[in-house]
Amino acid sequence: AQKVTQAQTEISVVEKEDVTLDCVYETRDTTYYLFWYKQPPSGELVFLIRRNSFDEQNEISGRYSWNFQKSTSSFNFTITASQVVDSAVYFCALIGTGTYKYIFGTGTRLKVLA
Amino acid sequence: EADIYQTPRYLVIGTGKKITLECSQTMGHDKMYWYQQDPGMELHLIHYSYGVNSTEKGDLSSESTVSRIRTEHFPLTLESARPSHTSQYLCASRAPNTGELFFGEGSRLTVL
Numbered sequence: 001a002q003k004v005t006q007a008q009t010e011i012s013v014v015e016k017e018d019v020t021l022d023c024v025y026e027t028r029d030t031t032y033y034l035f036w037y038k039q040p041p042s043g044e045l046v047f048l049i050r051r052n053s054f055d056e057q058n059e060i061s062g063r064y065s066w067n068f069q070k071s072t073s074s075f076n077f078t079i080t081a082s083q084v085v086d087s088a089v090y091f092c093a094l095i096g097t098g099t100y101k102y103i104f105g106t107g108t109r110l111k112v113l114a
Numbered sequence: 115e116a117d118i119y120q121t122p123r124y125l126v127i128g129t130g131k132k133i134t135l136e137c138s139q140t141m142g143h144d145k146m147y148w149y150q151q152d153p154g155m156e157l158h159l160i161h162y163s164y165g166v167n168s169t170e171k172g173d174l175s176s177e178s179t180v181s182r183i184r185t186e187h188f189p190l191t192l193e194s195a196r197p198s199h200t201s202q203y204l205c206a207s208r209a210p211n212t213g214e215l216f217f218g219e220g221s222r223l224t225v226l
Binding site for chain 2: 035039102104106
């Protein structure tokens with residue numbers, strides 16, 4: 001069975017704080033892809049990053065960084081020096097190769113307070 | 115930037131009306147999806163298409179139907195809307211090489 005767990009339902013931080021959003025996944029596939037999407041209040045989902053199961057390198061993009069660890073089946077997302085514009089719901093997702101179905105987590109609502 | 119469009123963005127209608135939510139993409143993607151989502155909540159797959167003339171129902175039972183007559187167009191229809199259909203409907207298409215899903219801005223439906 002495939003599953004994505006985002007245990008943090010809602011997180012509130014004060015602007016400029018660092019925050020980490022957790023994502024834990026389960027899959028029997030040896031090849032799979034992991035994603036993070038951002039959903040601001042306007043409603044559309046915005047792609048942030050994709051990782052394949054063979055690439056465990058961490059990635060940094062500006063204030064965003066991602067830590068992929070196969071040993072713990074986790075793909076965590078850190079925002080450094082958070083800003084009010086980071087306020088959104090963030091979704092982690094998984095898809096195995098050869099399948100059409102994306103498994104989304106239940107999302108983490110991040111509130112960044114000024 | 116994604117080239118996937120949904121109309122209408124917002125729709126308020128009365129019970130029993132027939133509605134069609136439009137979704138179009140200009141990227142030539144074969145695989146397209148419809149998700150239903152209450153605001154900020156979990157996404158539920160309601161329909162999927164592999165390509166022209168190919169559609170499948172998703173995990174969440176839905177009274178809606180879809181069609182895929184052209185690659186770029188994947189409309190969703192509710193024959194008789196009910197208050198329980200009030201939700202946001204998100205359309206997406208899948209990039210073949212990266213697997214990235216491109217989402218439209220969503221259609222927020224309210225049925226009175």
